[in-house]
Amino acid sequence: MTLLETLKTQVLTGDGAIGTVLYSYGLEYCHEEMNIQRPELIEKIHQEYIAAGADVIQTNTYGANAIKLARYGLESRVKDFNAAAITIAKRAAADGGQFVLGTIGGIRGIRKSAATLEEILMAVDEQAGVLLAGNPDGLLLETYYDFEELTATLKMLRAKTDLPIITQVSMHEPGVLQNGMSLNQALHELEALGADIVGVNCRLGPHHTIQAFEGVELPEKAFLSAYPNASLLDLEDDRVVYESEADYFGRAAVALRDQGVRLIGGCCGTTPKHIAAVKAYLTGLAPVQEKQAKPEKVQIVREAEPAKYEPLHEKVKRERSVIVELDTPRHLEIDGFIEGAKQLYDAGADVVMMADNSLASPRISNIAMGALLKEAHGVRPLTHITCRDRNLIGLQSHLMGLNALGIHDILAVTGDPTKVGDFPGATSVYDVSSMELIQLIKQLNEGVSFSGKPLRKKANFSVAAAFNPNVRVLDRAVARLEKKIEHGADYFISQPVYTKEKIIEIYEATKHLEAPIYIGIMPVTSYKSAEFLHHEVPGIKLSEDALERMKACGDDKERATQEGIAIARELVEVAAQYFNGIYLITPFLRYDMTLELMKFIEQLDEQKEGVRVDG
Known part of the structure; x- marks a missing residue:
């Protein structure tokens, strides 16, 4: 059966973070480069998640696009990293028949100037072309804070493939995107644009992710997904850590299932132990077919007090x-x-x-x-x-x-x-x-x-x-x-x-x-200040006449003032x-x-x- 056919009758367990495991090994450089340098390590991580019970794994390609790889001077290696990643993931899943998703990560955060939409789509097109050539079971678009970027990416990819596309937004606050749109509205808009599975990942831990889904209505055709972080992050000795017991994460998966989520995995801070707990708690649970979403709170936003002065x-x-x-x-x-x-x-x-x-x-x-x-x-x-x-x-x-x-x-x-x-x-x-x-x-x-x-x-x-x-x-x-x-x-x-x-x-x-x-x-x-402005301040040039007039003032401060x-x-x-x-x-x-x-x-x-x- 295909991924979508399976989700009609089952709640599936996704994998957890690859970057977190690599980070624990002391590998803090370009994680996508490990697909070439340490393919056996990436395959080992996939196998550990499969052994923990993951039904769905994703390629190690979150940042394998030209824009993000340019940070390391590796933008020319897009094809190499993505082709290796899909090969490694499919090899790891061959014996157990797990579904393999080609992962594409969001580029923008708050900063839209990180890249233009045109540059982003060019980068995604290049990456997606390599992933699709490897015949994945679907594409996973994850960690998208900018809704404009996600919708544009989805439209482009939907026109290129009939494979399932999963779109996952990331939120700073439970239930609302950074542009102020409600999560419920965003997920339904993504469904209308052709996403087969819609959900959230990253930034929030289990508690706030569950809270966010309480206000989400079940989509008409699409399925819901959730890949929360292990917890809110902390710093110990300048290293990022996540405080979360695997059992707590597993129990949270049940609460997510109760909110209608059918694909549940983990993001930052999660390990095979967390995924094993998710699998254990979800085993035997059927998907929720109906739910009553919490009505969205009507936030009364008061008008600004009239300014004392007319705007300039x-x-x-x-x-x-x-x-x-x-x-x-x-x-x-x-x-x-x-x-x-x-x-x-x-x-x-x-x-x-x-x-x-x-x-x-x-x-x-x-x-x-x-x-x-x-x-x-x-x-x-x-x-x-x-x-x-x-x-x-x-x-x-x-x-x-x-x-x-x-x-x-x-x-x-x-x-x-x-x-x-x-x-x-x-x-x-x-x-x-x-x-x-x-x-x-x-x-x-x-x-x-x-x-x-x-x-x-x-x-x-x-x-x-x-x-x-x-x-x-x-x-x-x-x-x-x-x-x-x-x-x-x-x-x-x-x-x-x-x-x-x-x-x-x-x-x-x-x-x-x-x-x-x-x-x-x-x-x-003074003439000194005029020379400084003319010669040292970028973009400022005085006329030759002005320079000569100030020079003629010599050391006479009063004359220089009047001439200025x-x-x-x-x-x-x-x-x-x-x-x-x-x-x-x-x-x-x-x-x-x-x-x-x-x-x-x-x-x-x-x-x-x-x-x-x-x-």
């Missing part, structure tokens, strides 16, 4: 809007910063923007200073948030804190690498890219956690994205803006621009975009003709220079309004 991306579409940046101090003396922020805000800035440890050097927390400015001095803050300093846990916690403080204006940026800052040996996190961070922030605006869990209330963030126009090919930079808009960016804030021609070029290249742009202007304070302001005024005058949004960057806490520019912007607008009235 709405105001700037209609009229002049000015953002001023003032970096928080690198020391503990804050009086000068507070005074500067108050003066800039009182002079008409819409917000005072604070970077997030710019140039990878520690400064007073912008969330702390933002809260202080807002609560004690009535100043509207705009805070940067970088991908560099915080993992996903820290990012979500930071954003939830900002929302609780009523700080709704943020700029999502990648962040300068740590090697350019005060602590070059510090770790750069970069769990996500700036585009993915924007998308996750917008997910919070829907009241959904990064993990997919409801947050009971919607956030209310207006999200800016960075724009670097100082590149050789501006069209490529604009293409990035378009992608950021797709990810949810409301508006853009540019790096400083130092030529009038560049401002006009930016306008022509971006005038088709709906998301508005704030043009960055930063006055230079004069150059910036000329740039502002051009920028104001083409853009409503002006972004003034304060150099070295010299907010007196920024105040001069703000007065000039006000004069320009008054002149423009006067001309309009006279006309």
Whole structure:
């Protein structure tokens, strides 16, 4: 009988983790390479699972695609590793007649930028072609956190083969995918797309996996599968361990069967002992034909509280809007910063923007200073948030804190690498890219956690994205803006621009975009700073005229200040003709220079309004 015919009348036992067993042997490198280097070891692991009672085994090919193998420089070995794996598994199952599944693992986690969908499908197509040539009893698509990736992969493979396809999602939270979709809905959508067996694996232990299936209705045609982890993971002496007794895992298999699951195996942390317990407990139990799924809890998500201020991306579409940046101090003396922020805000800035440890050097927390400015001095803050300093846990916690403080204006940026800052040996996190961070922030605006869990209330963030126009090919930079808009960016804030021609070029290249742009202007304070910006800061070039004018100031600080302001005024005058949004960057806490520019912007607008009235 085929796998699907057998599942009509039986609950089958799957195998457990191959990687866990290899890890226990001290093999921590590319596990898929063992199909070539240590085929006898891989076959031994298959045989141990078969001896434990597995009815279904899977090939050692979870990461045997070009994208994952590229981490080890082995992307050219896809055919070798997959062909060897299917041969080894079928040889191990020959005597007992176990079903052999060709395993294909998910690639994306939270990070969609790990690979494009097109790249993923090309990699899967290559891997699946080799596995299918080995005549497996079916394909197993496992550990898919990204539902878009899984559905696209399923559609492609369903068009290529009539063999059974098993699709298994992975969840951060019981019963809900990271995009907020319920497990019940996801499994039924997979069934509708042609999956023969639908289920879950990895991340969650038995308890939470059972809990997740309580809300799953039995599919009409497909069967349910579950491959939970042995438990939640722990660390002992820097090694990953799973605390779970085999008997407990076996009893959990019965509970999964009671929820209608017909194919039950194990994922991370499971060993032949766990599978032997599953087999012992499932022996003699018939499949569940009917069940009453728990009704899905209706999570009431409150609307976000109305923001005190109009979002910048709405105001700037209609009229002049000015953002001023003032970096928080690198020391503990804050009086000068507070005074500067108050003066800039009182002079008409819409917000005072604070970077997030710019140039990878520690400064007073912008969330702390933002809260202080807002609560004690009535100043509207705009805070940067970088991908560099915080993992996903820290990012979500930071954003939830900002929302609780009523700080709704943020700029999502990648962040300068740590090697350019005060602590070059510090770790750069970069769990996500700036585009993915924007998308996750917008997910919070829907009241959904990064993990997919409801947050009971919607956030209310207006999200800016960075724009670097100082590149050789501006069209490529604009293409990035378009992608950021797709990810949810409301508006853009540019790096400083130092030529009038560049401002006009930016306008022509971006005038088709709906998301508005704030043009960055930063006055230079000396010839030395001008040379530094021109020669050492990537992408920034001053005009020859500006360099000569600053050079002519010599060591006269006051003259250099006035010349720097004069150059910036000329740039502002051009920028104001083409853009409503002006972004003034304060150099070295010299907010007196920024105040001069703000007065000039006000004069320009008054002149423009006067001309309009006279006309």
